[in-house]
Amino acid sequence: MNKIPSVNLADFLSGDEQRKQKFVNEIGHAYENIGFVALKGHFLDDALVDNLYEEIRKFFELPTEIKQKYEIPGIGGQRGYVSFGKESAKGKKEGDLKEFWHFGQYVENNPALEAEYPDNVEVKELPEFNEVGKKTYKMLEETAKYVLRSLAIHLDLEETYFDEYIKNGNSILRPIHYPPILEEPDNAVRAAAHGDINLITLLMGAQGKGLQVQNHEGDWIDAMAEPDELMINVGDMLSRHSNNKLKSTIHRVTNPPRELWGTSRFSIPFFMHPISDMKLDVLDSCIDKNNPKQFDDITAGEFLDERLQELGLTK
């Protein structure tokens, strides 16, 4: 596959059984091959998106001393600010050329989860930033719920199988700023090759060049979305749970050519995580003679802890 397929969530939500099944087949086929789709028909509107980008720009333009006030020790960067160069891809020593922010879950009616998750961090200088982050979080979470419903059908599960695990789940909205490149970066890149940790990722900001995805043949292909599309990919948790039937595909963000070093890139992934108690044990429906169980049993919480250590975010 040399191109990321495009699908439309309106088909799934149309109320027409044939269109719904067409969406399930298209996304299922794409995720068994390239692991990525570009999705139209999501729940974000243009005004919200414009407002979010404006606030994010304002935040990253704040002086470093102010941004660093929001870098909270001891929580593995799971909320608030993570400064430039802190995160490196699994197995790589150079830090990625990026700084980012994390909005986490807005827990409703669940004191145990409220106690488990770190508190969201509020930027005092930019009240709108906090508001628009929360609204976007909720819209992407709602979009992701229906994408997971379609995948549940594809995996021969109850349509609502994932619902109980993603309600108040440990998802994260991560606005990323890749600043202008000021000097020859040696071995560092904007985002080194990696697979995402979570169930699925919904990415805003894949309109410009930069994101590349590795296909079965090992070739890197450009992953670019239309203005009204989100890029959505399978993460390692879902790949494990489905016995690698759904593919968590390695991807990266390359440095721009030298004449464009002076430009920033802004992108905003929403990493859809379940609650930490969810068992990622391989689903029975994904095991057969030709595809025996490939992964040990593990919970989402245990898996996340392992991976945060490998990224250099926790010890």
Ligand SMILES: O=C(O)CCC(=O)C(=O)O
């Ligand atoms: O910036 C991008 O386009 C992709 C970022 C990404 O893959 C990630 O943060 O996991």
Ligand SMILES: [Fe+2]
């Ligand atoms: Fe990623």
